[in-house]
Amino acid sequence: CMGMSEFYGATDDAQSLDTLARALELGVQLFDTADTYGLGANESLLGRSIAQGGAERRARMVLATKFGIVRSSNAYDRRIDNSPAYIRSACDASLQRLGVEQIDLYYCHRRDPAVPIEDVVGAMAGLVQAGKVRAIGLSEVSADTLRRAHAVHPIAALQSEYSLWTREPESDVLPTCAELGIAFVAYSPLGRAFLTGQVNSDTLSAGDFRSHNPRFQGEAGAANAQLVAQLGALAQQWQLSNAQLALAWLLNKQPNVIPIPGTRRRARLEENLAAA
Numbered sequence: 001c002m003g004m005s006e007f008y009g010a011t012d013d014a015q016s017l018d019t020l021a022r023a024l025e026l027g028v029q030l031f032d033t034a035d036t037y038g039l040g041a042n043e044s045l046l047g048r049s050i051a052q053g054g055a056e057r058r059a060r061m062v063l064a065t066k067f068g069i070v071r072s073s074n075a076y077d078r079r080i081d082n083s084p085a086y087i088r089s090a091c092d093a094s095l096q097r098l099g100v101e102q103i104d105l106y107y108c109h110r111r112d113p114a115v116p117i118e119d120v121v122g123a124m125a126g127l128v129q130a131g132k133v134r135a136i137g138l139s140e141v142s143a144d145t146l147r148r149a150h151a152v153h154p155i156a157a158l159q160s161e162y163s164l165w166t167r168e169p170e171s172d173v174l175p176t177c178a179e180l181g182i183a184f185v186a187y188s189p190l191g192r193a194f195l196t197g198q199v200n201s202d203t204l205s206a207g208d209f210r211s212h213n214p215r216f217q218g219e220a221g222a223a224n225a226q227l228v229a230q231l232g233a234l235a236q237q238w239q240l241s242n243a244q245l246a247l248a249w250l251l252n253k254q255p256n257v258i259p260i261p262g263t264r265r266r267a268r269l270e271e272n273l274a275a276a
Helices: 013-025 037-059 084-098 117-129 143-152 173-180 218-237 242-253 266-273
Strands: 030-032 062-067 103-108 133-139 155-161 183-187 257-259
Touching (some): 084 103, 143 155
Parallel strands (some): 103 133, 133 155
16 A cells, blocks of 8 residues: 555555555455555555445455654654554554554564564554454564564564565575464565566656665666566566566465555556456
8 A cells, every 4th residue: 555655656545545445346355554654644545445435344454554663754764663652652543544443463664673572572462462453563574583573472474575576585584484374475576666667767756766776776777677678578478467477476486475566556456466
């Protein structure tokens, strides 16, 4: 849901609400947001979608949101807060914006190494005990941290970047998730749309954060474009889009991986889902 509110250029709430409704029609269950996306606007947007569909819609959704990245303005400057008091207050604020009584999956969005992971997970476990959260997750942590966290309270999911051009989780994090029975949620499974072959430094608007991302610029951008061209040739050979091939690769390579490709448009949603 992130791109519906920030980071990828102009947004259109009406279009996004239509896409969310279509996603449910097509069997999508997991909707991923965070309190920092649009400074709360993304959670509120998802809350509007839930309200439109009522209890029946809510029952079909797995709502995932996150805490930990604190921003004071519509800028990328941020700080990380993992204090137990903040975790509790952030959860209450997310519940209010989403308009629900319980969050299905609550993540620590980024870890503050100054706070022991045992303390972070302990505070999150308290939210489970209070009935405000069903399950807890972590984002962008090491295999060692994941093991320490899982020893305190079961970790349902680990969310980190994973795609054809981001392969680091394969070394130890993915095997650890498989060993412990933890789902791995792959964000940016389409390389922030670069793998689709539809995006490059020349097509990005000034307000798009990717226009400042080194992977899209200069020599790195040119080298990556060559790799995407090879992906495109394979996709064309198999009568798939680049996006469908990239997603199918993830789904087939790692059975415990759940990719979360973001989109604001019905057509892209339907294209992505066909990858399954």
